[in-house]
Amino acid sequence: MSILDFADQEALGRVQSVDTATVIVRVDDIESLRALQVNRLVALQSSLAGHKLIGVIHKITRTALEEAKVADLERAEEALQEVNLVRIALIGTLIDRDGLRSNVFRRTLETVPEIDARCFALEGERLTRFMGVISEVTAGSQRLSLGCYTLDPNAEAYVNGNKLFQRHALVVGSTGSGKSWTTARLLEQVAELTSANAIVFDMHGEYRSMAGDGFVHLRVAGPADIEAGKGLSDGVLHLPYWLMSYEALISMFVDRTDQNAPNQAMLMSRAIVDAKTAFLTAEGHKDVLANFTIDSPVPFALDNVLAELNRLNTEMVPGTRTEKQGDFHGKLSRLIQRFEGKRTDRRLGFLFPSAGVADSYGWLEKVVTLLLGSRAAKDGRGGVKVVDFSEVPSDILPLIVGMVGRMVFHVQQWSAQGARHPVALFCDEAHLYIPQDASSGAAENAIAIFERIAKEGRKYGVGLVVISQRPAEVNRTVVSQCNNLIAMRLTNGDDQTVVRRLLPDSLGGFGDLLPVLDTGEALVVGDAILLPTRIRIAKPRNEPLSGTIEFWDRWADSKTAAALDKAVESWRRQTLMN
Numbered sequence: 001m002s003i004l005d006f007a008d009q010e011a012l013g014r015v016q017s018v019d020t021a022t023v024i025v026r027v028d029d030i031e032s033l034r035a036l037q038v039n040r041l042v043a044l045q046s047s048l049a050g051h052k053l054i055g056v057i058h059k060i061t062r063t064a065l066e067e068a069k070v071a072d073l074e075r076a077e078e079a080l081q082e083v084n085l086v087r088i089a090l091i092g093t094l095i096d097r098d099g100l101r102s103n104v105f106r107r108t109l110e111t112v113p114e115i116d117a118r119c120f121a122l123e124g125e126r127l128t129r130f131m132g133v134i135s136e137v138t139a140g141s142q143r144l145s146l147g148c149y150t151l152d153p154n155a156e157a158y159v160n161g162n163k164l165f166q167r168h169a170l171v172v173g174s175t176g177s178g179k180s181w182t183t184a185r186l187l188e189q190v191a192e193l194t195s196a197n198a199i200v201f202d203m204h205g206e207y208r209s210m211a212g213d214g215f216v217h218l219r220v221a222g223p224a225d226i227e228a229g230k231g232l233s234d235g236v237l238h239l240p241y242w243l244m245s246y247e248a249l250i251s252m253f254v255d256r257t258d259q260n261a262p263n264q265a266m267l268m269s270r271a272i273v274d275a276k277t278a279f280l281t282a283e284g285h286k287d288v289l290a291n292f293t294i295d296s297p298v299p300f301a302l303d304n305v306l307a308e309l310n311r312l313n314t315e316m317v318p319g320t321r322t323e324k325q326g327d328f329h330g331k332l333s334r335l336i337q338r339f340e341g342k343r344t345d346r347r348l349g350f351l352f353p354s355a356g357v358a359d360s361y362g363w364l365e366k367v368v369t370l371l372l373g374s375r376a377a378k379d380g381r382g383g384v385k386v387v388d389f390s391e392v393p394s395d396i397l398p399l400i401v402g403m404v405g406r407m408v409f410h411v412q413q414w415s416a417q418g419a420r421h422p423v424a425l426f427c428d429e430a431h432l433y434i435p436q437d438a439s440s441g442a443a444e445n446a447i448a449i450f451e452r453i454a455k456e457g458r459k460y461g462v463g464l465v466v467i468s469q470r471p472a473e474v475n476r477t478v479v480s481q482c483n484n485l486i487a488m489r490l491t492n493g494d495d496q497t498v499v500r501r502l503l504p505d506s507l508g509g510f511g512d513l514l515p516v517l518d519t520g521e522a523l524v525v526g527d528a529i530l531l532p533t534r535i536r537i538a539k540p541r542n543e544p545l546s547g548t549i550e551f552w553d554r555w556a557d558s559k560t561a562a563a564l565d566k567a568v569e570s571w572r573r574q575t576l577m578n
Contacts, residue, residue, distance in 0.1 A: 002096040003103050003129040004043050004052050004122075011118035012036070013086065015044065018112050021091075021506040023055060025119045027084040032121075036060055039513070039534070041122040041130070041151065042088055044113045050096035053113055054105070054122075054130075056533075058509040059087035088119070089506040091532060094130070103133050105530060131155030134531045144189055146182075146486075147538035149531075150521065157524070157535040164484050164528035165424045165463035168454060172471045172499065173488025178520040180206055182486060183426065183467055184540035187384055190424070191215055195374045196383025197421055199408065201401055203429040205390045206544040218370070219388035220400065221350035223573060231357060232366060237387065238350045238358040239403055241302065246272075246294045247448075248399055251441025253338050263328060264335040271308040275300035283361055297407075299359045302343065302352070309336050347393050351400075368411055371404075372423055395442070398433035402446030409453050412460040422461035425453070430466045431473040447475050454481035471498040484526030489517040507532055 012035075013027035023044065027033045036057060044053040063083050090109055098104040113119075122130055131152040144161040148154070173179035184207065190196050191214025200207055208217060219225075221236045230236040244252070246269060254264050276298045280289040292298055313333060315326030343352045353359070374383050392400050405425060412420055427434065427450070438444040453462055454477065466482055468474050472494035479498065487499050500511035503525060513523055513534065525532040554560050 002050070002052070002094075003133065004094060004120075004126060006043070006118075006120045008118065010120055012042075012121050013084075013119050015113045015115055015117045015119065016085070018115070020112075021089060021109060023088045023090060023113055023119075025086045025088060027086055030084070033060065033062070033084045033086075036086060036121065039510075041127065042086075043094070043120045043122055044088070044090075045117040045119075046093070047111050047114050047117075051111065052094045052096075053090055053109070053111075054092050054094055055088035055090045056507075057086055058089050061085045061087075086119075089509065091506070092530070094133070105130075105133055107530060127152055128154060144186070145538065146185065146522075146524065147536045150534035150536055153536070157529075157533075159484075159524065159528040160530075161528075163526075165422070165465070166458055167483035167527050168457075168464040168481055169466070169484040169486065169526070169528070170471070170479060170482035170502070171465060171467045171486045171488075172490065172495065173469060173522075174491050174495075175469050176519065177488035177490075177517070178522070178537060179467060179469060179488050180428075180544040180546040181520060181540060182488065182522060182537045183207075183428065183465075184210065184542065184544045185537055186465070187215075187426070188212075188540050188542070191384045193383060195421070197372060197374045198384045198424040198426060199371060199404070200384065200386045200426040201404070201428055201433075202386050202388050203390065203397075203432060204546070205388050206428070206546040207386045208388065209542045209545050210384070210386060211542050214383045216370075216385045217388070218385060219390075220392050221353075222391035223346045223349055226346075226349040226353070232370060237367070238353040239400060240299070240353055240358045241351050242276075242299045242359075243297055243364075243403055243407060244399075245406060245445070248403065248442075248445045251445050252396065252399060253335060253342065255334060255338065256441065258334055260331040260334070263331055267309065267312060267328060267332065268305070268335065269294055271305040272300060274308065275302075275304040278304060285361065297364055299361065299363075301359075302339070306336065306339055309339070347391075348396070350392075368407070372408065372411060372421070374421065394432070395440070397442075398435075398440075398446035399442040401427075401433045402442075402449045405446075405453060406449045409449070409457065409460065409462055412457075412462050415460075420461040422463065424463040424465060426465045426467065428467045430468045430478075431470045434466070434475045434478055436473055436475050447478075451475065451477045454478045471495050484528045485524070487514060487517075487523045487525075488521070489519070490514040 012032040013025040015023055016026040017024040038057050038060060040057050042055050042057060044055060046053050092105055092107045093110060095104045095106065096102065131149055132155060135156050135158060143158045144164065146157045146159060149157050171179060171182055187200065187210060190198050191212055196214060218235050218237050221230065221238050225236045250265050253268065254261050258264065273294050276292065277289065279300050280292065280298060309332050312326065312328045313330060313336060315329055316323040317326045342348055371385055389397065389401060408423060408425065412423065433446045434450045435443055438447055454464055457464060466474060466478060471479060472492065485499065485502050490496050490499060496511060496514050499514060500508065503510055507525060510523055510525065517523065520537050522535050522537055524535050
């Protein structure tokens with residue numbers, strides 16, 4: 001039995017024109033017109049029996065048309081006819097019966113309404129029944145709950161978990177709109193799955209509050225962690241220099257404005273290959289030695305590289321009568337200084353760990369197991385790994401986040417086809433390390449990595465969830481590959497324009513909602529959701545540590561006091577003191 005049986009007298013109007021997925025309906029009853037609202041749902045008669053077309057109201061207009069020329073002003077009002085038009089975007093079809101199933105909604109349009117087809121408003125009990133169909137249609141293991149529909153608070157809003165992560169997702173919203181809240185809601189449900197596998201790039205420590213067996217909290221080593229000798233067992237990550245690709249090493253150590261930059265890059269690459277060869281030879285890894293490249297994740301001694309660069313920088317070679325300076329004499333001084341400067345920078349201690357911390361052949365396997373393992377896997381500790389990057393200097397942040405992204409992608413790429421366990425990367429504050437305009441070699445390196453993940457990740461089981469308060473500042477290629485959109489309130493015109501470009505033409509009017517969405521309310525569109533609409537995101541069990549500070553209340557509290565002494569000391573130590 002159809003849930004949308006209407007009597008002809010209930011029609012609010014008839015179809016006047018049809019254009020692909022847009023329909024114009026003429027409404028003659030003024031009372032019916034007044035009851036309509038933009039963004040509400042309607043049902044239209046289809047030319048196929050047992051089908052109802054579902055649409056969203058985008059525009060309501062009331063126009064007076066002059067029917068005849070009259071001289072008598074008293075008859076002028078009678079000569080005007082009011083034409084009430086409603087513009088509707090078609091979004092899908094409700095089928096009374098599909099095989100053994102009844103009342104099935106599909107995001108397809110097998111037909112369009114005929115001229116004079118009746119249009120009916122979806123209200124009251126009918127709306128509740130329809131939203132119930134939408135909620136049930138994604139039932140099963142792939143169902144992921146976001147909250148409830150704004151149209152009907154009693155209907156729970158689900159998205160398809162498979163399609164959300166397979167086809168990448170974009171979560172955007174201005175500061176204070178509920179973006180972190182939404183992310184926390186997603187993470188909590190991911191963490192409940194037995195074999196969940198996700199990595200969160202947490203830029204400000206907002207997700208330290210996420211609790212439960214499904215979460216593992218890690219942080220990139222800060223100066224205090226290094227002094228205390230903390231490592232993987234303490235949830236502290238070192239990300240050694242030898243994990244970097246050749247391009248990343250060049251962007252970090254070679255000043256491209258230096259006239260000797262090409263020579264420096266060439267000689268550095270030779271020295272690194274020789275150092276990796278020496279390590280593999282000493283460890284007896286002949287099989288790797290035969291096939292490795294400069295980008296292979298093989299440990300090497302930085303001292304050996306520096307020793308070779310110093311030798312070339314001071315080299316004297318035989319001349320006709322006496323010794324003369326070598327080809328590279330004095331041309332590598334700036335490169336050597338940059339190496340030494342970076343290595344002695346306490347903030348970068350995680351890149352240059354002490355001997356024995358992260359320089360063994362088996363260390364990489366331990367880190368990969370920690371980052372990509374699940375609770376169901378052997379030695380797995382949790383499904384969602386929250387990695388805190390808050391102590392990483394901003395100038396090399398893109399380089400370090402890109403290093404982790406590259407490591408994940410290559411592990412998946414080099415896994416056997418049947419052995420790949422999918423992983424999702426939650427890229428919080430993505431505009432910081434996947435910018436639209438690269439201002440440094442570090443940013444260029446990160447952009448290249450995440451563009452490749454966005455384009456090819458689906459093939460290898462790597463999904464992206466790009467999270468940002470400034471979508472206009474996130475790389476366009478990465479954004480364009482996100483086929484699912486969760487947009488909170490956006491007030492900036494440039495950001496709104498980016499989101500509007502992602503909307504299908506038939507749903508372009510949804511972009512007008514962006515500046516008026518309530519806190520915690522989102523516009524959700526994409527492959528993962530059956531009904532593109534507004535959703536009120538449910539409260540997560542553990543709220544992220546991103547709540548807005550109540551200025552006026554704190555100023556009015558006589559007991560409020562700031563621990564400025566600890567703040568100054570934390571600044572000096574480059575680590576947060578409790």
